[in-house]
Amino acid sequence: MRRETREPEYVDTVVNVRYAETDQMGVVYYANYLVWFEVGRVAWCHARGFRYSDLERQHDRMMMVAEASCRYRSPARFEDEIVIRTAVGRAADKVVRFRYEVRRKRTGELLASGETAHVVVDSTLRPVRLPQEYRKYFLLPE
Amino acid sequence: MRRETREPEYVDTVVNVRYAETDQMGVVYYANYLVWFEVGRVAWCHARGFRYSDLERQHDRMMMVAEASCRYRSPARFEDEIVIRTAVGRAADKVVRFRYEVRRKRTGELLASGETAHVVVDSTLRPVRLPQEYRKYFLLPE
Amino acid sequence: MRRETREPEYVDTVVNVRYAETDQMGVVYYANYLVWFEVGRVAWCHARGFRYSDLERQHDRMMMVAEASCRYRSPARFEDEIVIRTAVGRAADKVVRFRYEVRRKRTGELLASGETAHVVVDSTLRPVRLPQEYRKYFLLPE
Amino acid sequence: MRRETREPEYVDTVVNVRYAETDQMGVVYYANYLVWFEVGRVAWCHARGFRYSDLERQHDRMMMVAEASCRYRSPARFEDEIVIRTAVGRAADKVVRFRYEVRRKRTGELLASGETAHVVVDSTLRPVRLPQEYRKYFLLPE
Numbered sequence: 035m036r037r038e039t040r041e042p043e044y045v046d047t048v049v050n051v052r053y054a055e056t057d058q059m060g061v062v063y064y065a066n067y068l069v070w071f072e073v074g075r076v077a078w079c080h081a082r083g084f085r086y087s088d089l090e091r092q093h094d095r096m097m098m099v100a101e102a103s104c105r106y107r108s109p110a111r112f113e114d115e116i117v118i119r120t121a122v123g124r125a126a127d128k129v130v131r132f133r134y135e136v137r138r139k140r141t142g143e144l145l146a147s148g149e150t151a152h153v154v155v156d157s158t159l160r161p162v163r164l165p166q167e168y169r170k171y172f173l174l175p176e
Numbered sequence: 177m178r179r180e181t182r183e184p185e186y187v188d189t190v191v192n193v194r195y196a197e198t199d200q201m202g203v204v205y206y207a208n209y210l211v212w213f214e215v216g217r218v219a220w221c222h223a224r225g226f227r228y229s230d231l232e233r234q235h236d237r238m239m240m241v242a243e244a245s246c247r248y249r250s251p252a253r254f255e256d257e258i259v260i261r262t263a264v265g266r267a268a269d270k271v272v273r274f275r276y277e278v279r280r281k282r283t284g285e286l287l288a289s290g291e292t293a294h295v296v297v298d299s300t301l302r303p304v305r306l307p308q309e310y311r312k313y314f315l316l317p318e
Numbered sequence: 319m320r321r322e323t324r325e326p327e328y329v330d331t332v333v334n335v336r337y338a339e340t341d342q343m344g345v346v347y348y349a350n351y352l353v354w355f356e357v358g359r360v361a362w363c364h365a366r367g368f369r370y371s372d373l374e375r376q377h378d379r380m381m382m383v384a385e386a387s388c389r390y391r392s393p394a395r396f397e398d399e400i401v402i403r404t405a406v407g408r409a410a411d412k413v414v415r416f417r418y419e420v421r422r423k424r425t426g427e428l429l430a431s432g433e434t435a436h437v438v439v440d441s442t443l444r445p446v447r448l449p450q451e452y453r454k455y456f457l458l459p460e
Numbered sequence: 461m462r463r464e465t466r467e468p469e470y471v472d473t474v475v476n477v478r479y480a481e482t483d484q485m486g487v488v489y490y491a492n493y494l495v496w497f498e499v500g501r502v503a504w505c506h507a508r509g510f511r512y513s514d515l516e517r518q519h520d521r522m523m524m525v526a527e528a529s530c531r532y533r534s535p536a537r538f539e540d541e542i543v544i545r546t547a548v549g550r551a552a553d554k555v556v557r558f559r560y561e562v563r564r565k566r567t568g569e570l571l572a573s574g575e576t577a578h579v580v581v582d583s584t585l586r587p588v589r590l591p592q593e594y595r596k597y598f599l600l601p602e
Contacts, residue, residue: 053502053512054207054495056200058254058374061443063196064383065352069480072349076479076539086479087539090342099348103387109443112200113502113513159345159393195360195370196353200516203585206525207494211338214491218337218397228337229397232484241490245529251585255360255371301487301535338489342482342538349480396484 044121047077048139051114061109067146068102071134074120075150078132082171093165097130097152104148108138115139122173128154128161130172186263189219190281193256203251209288210244213276216262217292220274224313235307239272239294246290250280257281264315270296270303272314328405331361332423335398345393351430352386355418358404359434362416366455377449381414381436388432392422399423406457412438412445414456470547473503474565477540487535493572494528497560500546501576504558508597519591523556523578530574534564541565548599554580554587556598 049070057063075097079086089095110116117139123131129151136146156162164174191212199205217239221228231237252258259281265273271293278288298304306316333354341347359381363370373379394400401423407415413435420430440446448458475496483489501523505512515521536542543565549557555577562572582588590600 050499050502052495053199053498054205057195058198058200058202059380059382059443060200061382064386065196065349065356068349068352069478072479073476076476085539087537096343098343098345098393099390101387101389102348103385105385106383109382111513113511159343192357192360194353195356201522201524201585203524206528207491207498210491210494211336214337215334218334227397229395238485240485240487240535241532243529243531244490245527247527248525251524253371255369301485337483338491340484341479342484342486344484347480 044119045074045078045081046117046119047074049073049116049118051110051112051116053112056112059109061111064104064106067104067106067136067148068150070116070118070136071102071104071120071132071148071150074118074134075132077118078120078122079171084168084171089168093168094156095162095164095168096155096157096159098155098159099150100129100153101151102148104146106146108143108145110136110138110145116145122171123149125173127174128163130154130164130174186261187216187220187223188259188261189216191215191258191260193252193254193258195254198254201251203253206246206248209246209248209278209290212258212260212278213244213246213262213274213290213292216260216276217274219260220262220264221313226310226313231310235310236298237304237306237310238297238299238301240297240301241292242271242295243293244290245292246288248288250285250287252278252280252287258287264313265291267315269316270305272296272306272316328403329358329362329365330401330403331358333357333400333402335394335396335400337396340396343393345395348388348390351388351390351420351432354400354402354420355386355388355404355416355432355434358402358418359416361402362404362406363455368452368455373452377452378440379446379448379452380439380441380443382439382443383434384413384437385435386432387434388430390430392427392429394420394422394429400429406455407433409457411458412447414438414448414458470545471500471504471507472543472545473500475499475542475544477536477538477542479538482538485535487537490530490532493530493532493562493574496542496544496562497528497530497546497558497574497576500544500560501558503544504546504548505597510594510597515594519594520582521588521590521594522581522583522585524581524585525576526555526579527577528574529576530572532572534569534571536562536564536571542571548597549575551599553600554589556580556590556600
């Protein structure tokens with residue numbers, strides 16, 4: 035139960051910027067940072083020892099996004115190696131929060147930071163509780 | 177049964193090029209033409225009097241893409257108005273074919289042309305027959 | 319100067335949800351709302367009498383996104399007709415703000431709302447002033 | 461000059477399927493395979509010892525896609541690890557060809573295969589020759 039306070043708070047994962055992710059300004063299109071946040075969330079789940087798809091397939095639980103925000107500080111460019119750092123934030127009963135930092139790997143420069151809030155729903159999209167064994171991961175009261 | 181030979185062979189629909197669809201070459205990224213082909217297919221269904229989503233929801237039938245090809249002749253650019261012309265091609269029992277032309281609306285210039293082939297499947301992704309009442313639309317033998 | 323106070327404050331534009339925009343939850347993937355916000359901004363510019371691409375090509379001015387946020391209230395689905403309502407918010411010297419509402423056209427239901435903040439930059443991505451004749455549109459002091 | 465005949469003909473790279481890449485059919489949307497082909501091309505360039513972006517920035521050369529095709533055999537799903545195998549095909553003076561195979565890493569199952577043809581252009585999008593030192597990589601006559 036106390037375990038997660040001793041675990042590293044965040045999980046890092048790396049993506050290479052794809053040509054598809056750039057726009058005619060020559061930098062990564064702003065909506066794609068939200069895709070990277072998703073990559074960060076999935077990596078965070080793996081680091082905690084489960085697959086996000088198991089949550090969906092085995093437990094009929096999905097994390098529907100309720101809020102997303104991003105601050106863009108410096109543009110990412112094609113072929114940049116990008117580190118996505120993901121951490122969970124304070125959670126309420128049916129709402130889970132993640133925080134993200136996006137950095138250029140080579141320089142460590144902070145390119146963007148953001149947050150998402152998620153409502154746990156079942157496949158009919160109704161809010162439900164997370165299964166007991168997952169609650170600790172998301173800092174939800176057990 | 178003969179009806180479709182008297183109907184117009186193709187259906188035109190218009191999209192405006194989105195900034196999101198461009199890449200750092202300053203033109204539309206090549207994969208997005210396949211998204212436009214999908215927009216063309218959906219418009220084609222509407223023009224035939226049904227919604228593609230009805231096929232999925234009411235009849236448990238989906239058109240899984242089996243092949244796609246595109247020839248790119250001249251680049252589309254941000255804010256171009258684009259006409260997608262869609263027609264069905266010769267079909268076999270469980271395979272439906274579409275052909276597409278993508279033109280700049282203002283000039284009529286041909287920007288790209290392509291084809292897709294689709295296998296009719298149910299929600300378990302197994303090949304199945306299209307419901308009787310839809311077969312004529314797709315030039316399938318009834 | 320007075321003109322824009324008499325103009326409608328917002329601009330509505332309609333998109334049809336594409337299959338490409340859905341995800342395996344059966345609803346529109348959350349990052350795509352930011353693409354729709356862009357569609358709203360471009361429509362807003364057209365309604366004001368100019369093309370966003372003219373700003374880029376003729377004036378070497380781009381609106382680089384500095385912040386984006388979205389609250390998701392109810393999911394959009396494939397083939398929904400969606401109304402994107404766009405308005406400018408209070409602007410500072412080099413920062414322009416937009417607000418958005420995303421509604422299902424048939425029912426008027428609010429699906430999402432959001433905001434973006436943009437820094438006006440030139441093609442070297444340095445912050446610059448907007449050309450004089452455009453400042454009124456964005457509620458910038460002239 | 462002899463080197464590449466002894467190098468393996470193909471280059472493998474791995475991607476994890478993103479939630480963003482799925483659609484409401486529960487599988488990867490068909491246009492995204494063309495994005496993966498791009499990931500394969502970029503990995504192929506790296507394996508040959510150069511960055512595709514250097515070609516653009518230092519030599520003002522881009523590989524504009526002229527043709528793309530894909531055959532879809534079995535669907536990729538969220539969180540699948542996917543191997544993209546990329547090889548160059550026979551090239552003509554200003555046209556470069558790539559071939560791709562997309563496999564599920566765990567099972568080796570072939571999910572899709574495809575080809576692209578590219579015209580080498582400069583930043584005005586006019587066809588030009590590749591710089592001499594790159595021609596060998598793309599099996600172009602020197």
